[in-house]
Amino acid sequence: MTSAAGRPVRRLTGWVRRNPVQSLAFIVLTAITFGMMWMAVALALRTGLFGFSAGSPPTSQDLPTFATFIGGGLATAATMFGALLTAEHNARERKRLDFETITKSLEAIPPGKQRVAGVLATALLLGQPRIAIRMLEPAWKADEVDNATATWIIDEILGNGTADRPAHSDGESSDRATIKEASIILLQHAKSLTNHASRGDYEFAGHFMDGWEAGRGVPPEAKYFVLQAMADVLLSESPDWWSDGRGLPSFPLDAWLDCARRPDEDSRVKNSAAALFSALYSRFSSGDQDRYEQTHPGARGIVENDLTAFDGKAEHECLVLARKIKTTW
Structure with a gap:
């Protein structure tokens, strides 16, 4: 079984691979924020705000420079933060619309193996390998899914596809228990x-x-x-x-x-x-x-x-x- 401490790390690295632009923006935003904090602390120390001075107080010519730098940095950070939130919202909205489109398409398929195959593939591509494998086992036993679809689902789980492939939505990765269960089901139907x-x-x-x-x-x-x-x-x-x-x-x-x-x-x-x-x-x-x-x-x-x-x-x-x-x- 995957340790509880390791799961957040795997989810974080998976999110970074799927969202490189947002990840870069977050890193830049963090760097700017820490830079502003350092400037604020340095200015406070030099002005004796904490009761002691780490150097000579800033002159009247220095203060406008500090203010301009901090103000510009905060404005940049706020802009990037807003852009990051907007990009994340748009990404989630696209995923929601994609999910609705897939769901409506599945509803139009007559009940049978085609619909079951579509539901299994959707569950997997939406980052839910545990749900996919739980659905696959009874469906395969009841001959409600064809061998090609079943082995593809198992292949994706064995390959840990939901964690590594950008085509998959943000979701759970295939843990060791799910992978082992997939291999057992493959053996049962071999x-x-x-x-x-x-x-x-x-x-x-x-x-x-x-x-x-x-x-x-x-x-x-x-x-x-x-x-x-x-x-x-x-x-x-x-x-x-x-x-x-x-x-x-x-x-x-x-x-x-x-x-x-x-x-x-x-x-x-x-x-x-x-x-x-x-x-x-x-x-x-x-x-x-x-x-x-x-x-x-x-x-x-x-x-x-x-x-x-x-x-x-x-x-x-x-x-x-x-x-x-x-x-x-």
């Missing part, structure tokens, strides 16, 4: 993410399809569930469905390889990915392996023919799935 009638047609969270882009703040437990979900998607169809005799399937092989190679990844997560990669890699001919090595130099370096090498190093469920891929797939 075996139904392929279209059996269309070879090679499947859905999955995009952050994990093109490299191992897990995003900041994704806990290891969630990554284990994602690795298991990949294995379940793979095992839900036959080898011919995935490769059609054309060599090693890029999914989930490439993602497992990228995870196992990632230098900043948790060692147990890396070993879990390496075990799964080794199991799938070993299922193909030496010719297919040679062709894969040509496009992914050094891939053989992480392969262990004996999966017992990962005992105690990889997550147990991932290792069980790796043995299943190697022996029964």
Whole structure:
């Protein structure tokens, strides 16, 4: 769970990224305010206002200069403060109008999967990942949302999109509990993410399809569930469905390889990915392996023919799935 002390900091940094102009104006306004305070204190000390003097009193020629400087600074600060408030009000008004427009558009959609997809996407883009994931779980179980929308919602939460992407409105970021819940839901539905009638047609969270882009703040437990979900998607169809005799399937092989190679990844997560990669890699001919090595130099370096090498190093469920891929797939 994210600590209570860390949440305000994450919200503040998220607001700064989404509002760079207002942030700069606030910094300038703060600098001017502190400058005026320093001038006021210096003038008070020099005039002996506090009963002692830090220097010679200002002359009659100095006072108009002080007054002009302080007056001009205060006027500038007041102007910038007003502009900052106006910009913030306008931004909130635009978000309100956008929300009303989206709501009216959703009302015009007939009840069904299209409306559910729109509501889920709206909740997420308005910065409410907890609401989105709570709505997604029962909707997916009731077949009221399609796989493409469901995996996109999960992908956005796993990628911590609401905190990092300017397109999202100011709101909550995806905390560790929400991210973990999203990965569990993905695992629960992994075996139904392929279209059996269309070879090679499947859905999955995009952050994990093109490299191992897990995003900041994704806990290891969630990554284990994602690795298991990949294995379940793979095992839900036959080898011919995935490769059609054309060599090693890029999914989930490439993602497992990228995870196992990632230098900043948790060692147990890396070993879990390496075990799964080794199991799938070993299922193909030496010719297919040679062709894969040509496009992914050094891939053989992480392969262990004996999966017992990962005992105690990889997550147990991932290792069980790796043995299943190697022996029964």
